[in-house]
Amino acid sequence: DQQVKQNSPSLSVQEGRISILNCDYTNSMFDYFLWYKKYPAEGPTFLISISSIKDKNEDGRFTVFLNKSAKHLSLHIVPSQPGDSAVYFCATTSGTYKYIFGTGTRLKVLA
Amino acid sequence: DTEVTQTPKHLVMGMTNKKSLKCEQHMGHRAMYWYKQKAKKPPELMFVYSYEKLSINESVPSRFSPECPNSSLLNLHLHALQPEDSALYLCASSRPILNTEAFFGQGTRLTVV
Numbered sequence: 001d002q003q004v005k006q007n008s009p010s011l012s013v014q015e016g017r018i019s020i021l022n023c024d025y026t027n028s029m030f031d032y033f034l035w036y037k038k039y040p041a042e043g044p045t046f047l048i049s050i051s052s053i054k055d056k057n058e059d060g061r062f063t064v065f066l067n068k069s070a071k072h073l074s075l076h077i078v079p080s081q082p083g084d085s086a087v088y089f090c091a092t093t094s095g096t097y098k099y100i101f102g103t104g105t106r107l108k109v110l111a
Numbered sequence: 112d113t114e115v116t117q118t119p120k121h122l123v124m125g126m127t128n129k130k131s132l133k134c135e136q137h138m139g140h141r142a143m144y145w146y147k148q149k150a151k152k153p154p155e156l157m158f159v160y161s162y163e164k165l166s167i168n169e170s171v172p173s174r175f176s177p178e179c180p181n182s183s184l185l186n187l188h189l190h191a192l193q194p195e196d197s198a199l200y201l202c203a204s205s206r207p208i209l210n211t212e213a214f215f216g217q218g219t220r221l222t223v224v
Contacts, residue, residue, distance in 0.1 A: 031210065032209070032210035034212055036215075041199070041217075041218070041220060042217050042218065043115070043117075043201050043202075043203075043215030043216050043217045043218045044154065044201070044215045045215070046212045046213070046214060046215075049212055051210060089153055089154075093209060093210055093211075095209060095210075096167075096209070097142055097144075097159045097161065097166065097167060097205075097209070098156050098159070098167065099144070099146075099154075099156065099203075099213055100156075101153035101154050101155075102153060103152075103153055104151075104153055
């Protein structure tokens with residue numbers, strides 16, 4: 001039972017354009033969400049987070065949007081760079097110490 | 112310093128071997144985690160330690176034995192593993208509060224032969 005889903009397994013974007021990665025969750029009680037970036041054979045790197053009391057959080061090129069009524073969040077990367085090519089995981093803490101990860105989206109930024 | 116250090120980076124072990132994975136952080140985090148990641152899958156939680164005490168065990172087989180000797184170190188002792196246990200093992204740490212980010216190490220790539 002996948003509580004956090006990323007329905008696009010892969011995404012290709014041209015350098016300089018916007019990358020939009022999407023994530024859906026099932027439990028309306030989830031109140032804190034994170035995005036991680038992962039290169040092959042490395043651990044996930046924290047990018048940005050958002051609490052359910054907000055609907056947007058921005059950090060440099062990265063912006064996360066939260067739509068609680070739709071149980072949906074998205075990560076926008078603008079402008080996209082080749083170094084952004086990686087697998088991106090959304091995650092939630094589910095109100096506990098358990099970080100639950102989505103299935104991941106492989107982003108490829110084309111030069 | 113947001114570094115979590117895991118050793119070794121790679122490990123090959125036989126099914127009758129005993130080995131240990133090690134994890135160290137110096138961020139003052141009092142919550143530490145072991146995750147397992149198989150290819151093309153998300154990381155899956157195995158264990159959580161909070162203030163050096165085991166607080167979550169996700170029904171992990173007893174051939175995996177965690178240990179937290181102090182607030183900076185976390186070990187995972189391995190014994191009588193199966194080939195299907197081959198995976199990337201990730202250690203993470205966080206502040207011991209809810210709704211905060213966790214920092215991950217680079218992982219140990221384990222192959223059981």
